[in-house]
Amino acid sequence: MTVEQVESWSEGIAGLHARFARRFGRSEPRDRALDYMTGLLAPLEKKNGWTLAEQVGQLRPDGVQRLLNHSEWDEDAVRDDVRDFVMETIGTKDGVLVGDDTGFLKKGVKSAGVQRQYSGTAGRTENCQIGTFLAYASPKGRALIDRELYVPKSWTDDRDRCRAAGIDDTVPFATKIEHLKWMLQRAIDAAVPFAWVTADEAYGQVKHFRAWLEERRVAYVLATKVNDTVTTTDSRDARVDELIAALPKQAWKRLSAGAGAHGQRIYHWARVAIRPFWKDGYGHWVLARRSLADPTEISYYVCHGPVASLLKDLVKVAGARWQVEECFQTAKGECGLDHYQVRLYRAWYRHITLAMAVLAYLTAVRAAEAAKGAAEMTSTT
Incomplete structure (x- = not known):
């Protein structure tokens, strides 16, 4: 992605941000969220608190950290707004919902849900977090529309450890299968247009x-x-x-x-x-x-x-089903999905949600460009 593309697209992404601006309690986190999304679009090698702060002219990452950790805003409502945007831009009645999980390699033992566990991303057991995702795929494009952080029993059996990572006592142990059920039910309740569900054998054999x-x-x-x-x-x-x-x-x-x-x-x-x-x-x-x-x-x-x-x-x-892998590849490579440096449970959801919003925006841009190209080709034939 070129600098010129980022400058052009950062103007456009403000339109998506405006759709969920009401989800923020104050103007400071609302504006910071737009800066954060713009930074995630930037051609940075690493998209962490320091680099994102520098990208928008801040000397320290304090504002970025406050946005993810402490500011008043509703990340689940933003998730729903992003999902609705995806439906408006690439939704079709023959859409496919794709469930899958992906690993986020981590150091230490304090990040919410982290432990040594198998990561399909790494292809081996690693110290990592696991996120379960729901992707939407249609002939117009593909994007991630929902997410859950897997919290192993080693965590839910230790409530003091959970509280230190911001995991509320009401958060139960849930398998990835249960996560996928939650996400699919939310899609059904929201009347997401789709015809089929698919997933790999970790889900299909159950x-x-x-x-x-x-x-x-x-x-x-x-x-x-x-x-x-x-x-x-x-x-x-x-x-x-x-x-x-x-x-x-x-x-x-x-x-x-x-x-x-x-x-x-x-x-x-x-x-x-x-x-x-x-x-x-x-x-x-x-x-x-x-x-x-x-x-x-x-x-x-x-x-x-x-x-x-x-x-x-x-x-x-x-x-x-392969389209969810392509979503992960694009989200990690272009939207900083796996570049975060947060430990708290809610901060994970907030970063992931804003990265999903950026992916949704890129998906919409590419769908619009494809439609324009198809129209131009038709007009010349």
Whole structure:
């Protein structure tokens, strides 16, 4: 991102900031939030308190720290305003909600929720915090619309430690599955337009989560492990890999799961109806993705959706899951999502929310530019 782009976009981001200006109790934190968002857009190697303060002409990071730690403002209301902005700019009825978590490497033991735990970001066990996120993906773009900080039992079992990090006694231990349920329920209650939910196998293999979605008539394509079992028509439990292995050769179709960094993501795909009777117009399938280069490399999905859903529809949703990874990459690389230096629980939410707002703004700009380019191309043909 060039300096010229930042200067231009910082003017535009004031419009997004104005949407949630009422969420701040006083003018000082309100103005500081706009400075903070502008700083997150800047081409800085590190976007922490010191560098963001310097970017807006402050000698010390005191104002930035006060904004995140002590100022009076409602970060959850800002989150909702950001979500509404995303819906206005890229929302479509065929949108996909994508759940996933990401790690934030940390030093020390005082940052809220930090401990040695597995981080998919690092690919190993590290001292880190884990955030659970909900992304929204549509043909117009993708952005993060909700977030929760994972607070392990090692913390919730030690309330003195929690209080020192600003974690209220009312904050319970909650799994990442419960986080995703909370975020999906908020999206449903807010009438977010979407057609499907997708997530990786850490979420997809949890049967009570699948049942929770079905109770709400939410269609899903969820990755799962090779030895997961599903209930078939004759009320027996069958392994997903065995159901797929029984399919004839012609059941496999060569399809793209969408464009990636290196072109179309093309695989062989197949599905099998696991309960070929329909309830309220919805049915269930097992979906499989097979590598073109190595036919023994197969990934599995459990699916629930409208009876009219085609194989290509399920493939499209499965492919949409990668868009949350692209959200993380952009948010960390361009919006400072992982550059924070805060310890308090509420400060984490505040930084993450403002970084999500910046990502939403960039998403809107890119969607507008894409629409303009498409219109210009149409007018010349």
